[in-house]
């Protein structure tokens with residue numbers, strides 16, 4: 001792989017039951033590219049958490065996965081409400097998810113911590129009222 | 141032990157078994173999906189009472205060997221067909237999570 005490959009997905013903010021489709025598709029594509037299983041697991045869990053967050057908290061967004069020779073980058077961008085206090089949002093257990101979402105098993109406040117745990121680099125760029133862009137990198 | 145053998149050895153009900161030949165090593169119990177994704181390891185059996193469609197994606201991404209629904213929890217046909225399609229094994233146990241885990245503990 002000398003050139004980079006980009007996969008783009010629209011994440012539907014309406015449909016909770018289909019949330020995760022982009023991540024499952026990414027898993028399939030990475031497997032086809034011969035990426036090691038443990039790396040695929042890290043990338044797809046981190047992406048799923050981000051995808052779910054865009055559905056729960058931001059009404060959907062865009063997801064891009066860029067595979068290059070030495071790294072996989074995941075970029076999640078939305079035009080949701082933004083995150084006022086990123087440090088607080090990063091704490092394990094902090095969640096503003098409604099009960100309807102909690103009853104499905106989400107909203108444990110472990111999404112952002114999981115994204116950090118499974119990636120080598122993670123940056124959150126967010127403005128209240130404008131949206132959030134999260135970039136994650138997993139080194140190959 | 142394979143998922144299929146585990147299913148018959150413990151008297152579980154096979155709900156979806158698209159990859160029954162897969163080996164199981166270890167077990168994780170939990171219903172909060174982010175905890176499962178953060179803590180469960182690949183090839184483990186995941187015991188849960190959570191039964192909505194999202195468990196299929198979580199099992200697939202976490203790469204567990206199978207989901208074991210405890211307490212006789214039932215899932216609808218949409219979940220069964222999605223699991224078949226995505227290659228996710230789902231078994232059902234009529235026992236509680238603790239008894240289910242005890243039953244498989246010496247086998248996985």
Ligand SMILES: Nc1ncnc2c1ncn2[C@@H]1O[C@H](COP(=O)(O)OP(=O)(O)O)[C@@H](O)[C@H]1O
Nearest residue numbers: 053057058089095096097107108109110111112
């Ligand atoms: N894309 C986003 N847009 C707006 N707020 C977000 C977004 N992602 C996360 N948040 C905020 O950060 C909190 C913590 O996120 P997370 O750790 O994934 O936990 P959970 O999703 O279970 O609430 C959320 O409850 C929400 O308030």
Ligand SMILES: [Mg+2]
Nearest residue numbers: 049053111112
């Ligand atoms: Mg989350």
